[in-house]
Amino acid sequence: MSRSTSPLLIVVGGTDPVYRGYCVEQVAAAYPIALIDTKPPSWQEHLVVDHEVADTHDPAAVVAAGLALAERHAIAGVVTWDEYCLVPTGQLVARLGLPGNSVESMNAGRNKAASRRLFAEHHVPSATSTRVDTLEQATAAAQRTGFPVVLKPASHAASIGVIRVDTPEELPAAWEFAAVGAGDQGPEGHGVLVEEYLVGPEISVECVTVGGLTTAVAVTRKDVGFAPYFEETGHTVTAGDHLLPHVSPIAVQALRALGITDGVQHVEMRLTAAGPRIIEVNSRIGGDLIGTLVRLATGVDLPRIAADIACGNDPSLTPSAHRTAAIKILYPPADGTLTARHLSVDPGQQRPWLHQVAWLHDVGDRVALPPRGNANGRIGFLIVTPTAPLKPANGWPLSPRA
Template identity: 55%
Template sequence: MPSRPTVLVVAPADEALRGYCLDQVAAAYDIVLITGSAPAWERRCIRDVEIADPADEQALLAAGRALAARHTLDGVVTWSEWDLVNVARLAEYLGLRTNTPQVMRDCRNKAVQRTLFARHRVPSAKAMTARTLLEAALAAETIGYPVVLKPAAYAASIGVSRVSRSEQLPGGFDFAQAGAAHSRESTAVLVEEYLDGPEISVECVTYRGTTSAVAVTRKTLGAAPLFEEIGHSVDANDTLLPQVGPVAASAVRALGLTDGIQHVEMRLTDAGPRLVEVNARIAGDLIGHLVQLATGIDLPRAAADIACGTAPDLTRTRRTAAGIRLLYPNVSGTLTARHLTDGFFAHTPWLRQVHWLREVGDAVALPPAGSMYSARVGFFTVTGTSTRQVEQRTRLVLDQLTLTTTPTPQRPMPGRSHLSEAGPRADRS
C-alpha cells in the first residue's frame, strides 16, 4: 500500500475541545507532533513526537528539524492561536507551504487588522491604540461612548469589556491591560467603537488566494459589559451566508492570507455587517465540529490538505444544524453540584455529548477575576434540523441540568465596579 503523506501538527491543545481536530487529520495523514509536554491522548493519532515549547522559537525550530530528519514532511499545521507566528516561521524554515510570519503577526494584532481593513475598505469599527489611561480617555472621547476596550493582541475574549461612561474607563482599561500583559506580540490596549447588533462568525477556507465561506456561526453572549461567548450554533441552511460570506472573504484578502482556515468575527449592525476580527485558524469551542455535524465539511482535514498543497474538499454532504452550550456557574466559588437528570441523555439521541471540565469541589472563578479557563464547568452539544430547533433543544437540556456553586467571599476590586456583576450565566439563551 502506498504510504500516506505526513503532516506536522504543532500544539494540539486539550482533548475535550480540540481532540476532534487531531482525530480527523489522523484519518487521512500520518501525524508527527510537537507539543510542550509528553503526549497522552494524542498517542492514538501520532507516529512520532518532539517535546518543545512552541512559544520558544529556537526550541520549536530544533524540534521541527529533528522530525524532518526522521520523516518526509508534507506540511505543518496548528490550530493554536498563540503559536501562529512561530509555526509560520517553522514552516518557512522547513520549506513548507505557509502564510508569511509577517502576515500571521498582522493577524495576531487587532490594531493592525483595523488599519488594513480601513485601507482595503472592509467595513469595520473605528479604533485607536492606547498605552496609558490618558491615551485611552482621549481615544474614547474621539470615538464616542460606548466603546470597547480589549488587548490589541490576545484572544478568547480575555480582557474585553464595554465601557459606557467615562467614569467606567479606569476599570475597563485595567481589565484590558491585564490581558494585554500576557501577549507575546503587543501590550497595547485597543479602544474601539462599539458595534451594536448580533455577533456572528463566518468560517472560511482559503486555498491559493481564493476564499470560500462555508458556514455562519450564530453566537450567544453572556451578560454585559463582558463579551464571554457561552454558546454557538451552525445551520447549513443559514440564509445569512450569501450576505456575510463576501465581507468575510474581503477581510481575509485585506490581511494578505493566501492559505488556511479562518474564523471571521463580525456584528450585524443597522449599517450592515462590520468586522470585529479575523482569526487565522480553526475556531475554538468545537465550532469546527459543529460545521461538520451541520454541513459535512471537515475543517481540520481541509487545514491539513491546504498545508500539504492539496485542494480541500468542501462538498456539503449534510443540511442540518448543530450547537454547543458552554456551562458557567452563576457565581464564583466552589462547585458543589453538577449533573444531568438521570435517564435524560439515554432518551435524547440529538444530545450528542455532555462533557464536564470541572469536578465537584473545584474552585471556579468568573471574569473579571477569572477567565473562560477558570470559569467553564462543562459543555454539551445538540443537533437539529434548524437553528430554531437547536435553540429549543438547548433550553430543554438546560432545564435538566443542575449547576451549583458556594460563593467565595470577595474583596472589592479597585477601579472595576462596572465589571463586578458581569459574569455570564449558565441559564442565558
C-alpha cells in the first residue's frame, strides 16, 4: 500500500451497511479514510484507502492496528460510532497524540454505574441506581428503590438485558434475563444495575461538543415497545422542536459531568413529571439511522461533523433544512418463519415523502420478536419525510414536563 498524499481519518468499527453505511459514505466524501475492523472491507472497499483487521473491542489490538496505519500514512484523526469501540478508540487517540476525548471520559460513559455516580456528584437529574452482582443484592436494592424498577447490564447497549420489574414476584425471572445479558457486556462495567423506573416519554438529544463547548442540534422523540422490555421501534426528528431549549441544559450538564470534550453525543432522557432526567449518555452518533433523520430534518451532517472534530477542523452546525423525518421499524406479528413481506407503496418520484424502504430479512428466514429476536427480529424499516411537521404521537409533550 503506497503512502497517501493527504492525512487519513481512521474509522474504528461501525461498518454495518444497514445502520452505519451512511456514516462511512458521508465521511469518505470529505476525507480519505482507513478502516480498523474485524474483517477486510467489502461493500465499502471503494471508499477506503487502507485498512487493518483487528478485534475492535480490544484496546491493545486497536492501538496496534492504528500504529501500523500510522507507519504507512499521516493520520489526521480517529473516529468511531460503535458503542463498544469507544474506549479502544480513545486509547488509540491518546497513543497517536490526536485531539479527542480522554479514555477516562469514555470509560465513565460506558460504565453506567460510574455515570450515575458522576451525575449525582454534579447534580445532574437522573435515576436512583445501585450496582449488584446477585439476586439477593438486587432484591434488597429493589426494595430500597421501590417498585417498579429497571434491571440493566452495567456496560451494554441496544437495550440488551434491560427489563422493567413491577413486583417482587417478577424479580427472579427478570434477574435471570438481565444476568444473561450482562454475561457478554463490554469490559468497562460489571454486574447489573437496579434503577428507579422513570415515568414519561423517552427522547434523546443529539449533541455536538468541540473543546468542551456543547451545542444541542436536535431532539429525537422515540417509540418504545414490547414492554417490559425497552425495544426502540421508531424515532422522529423535527427541526426546531419546541423541546430543544428545555432539554439542552440537562444534556450539556450530563456531558460535562462525564468529562466529554469532543465529538457527537446521543444523550437519552425521559420527560418525567419532575422534569427531564438522564437515562444514559452515548459518546457517538445515535443508532437506528438517527443521523440520517437529523440530516433530513435539519441539514446537519453528524458523521461529517464527527470527522471534522476528530481531525481538528471547525464543523458546520448551520441548519439548511426545516422539516420532519421519521423512521418506523417493522416487526413480524409473531415468532416463526417469514412467509411474505410487502408495502402497499414503494419509494419513487410519485411519493417523495417515502425516503427509504429496507428489508432486513428474506422470505423463509426464521424471525422472533423481542426479547428473543432483539434487533435481529426486525424485518425492515421505512423512513419518511412528510412536507408538514408530524403531530407528536403518544401524548408527547411540547414542554419539559410530561
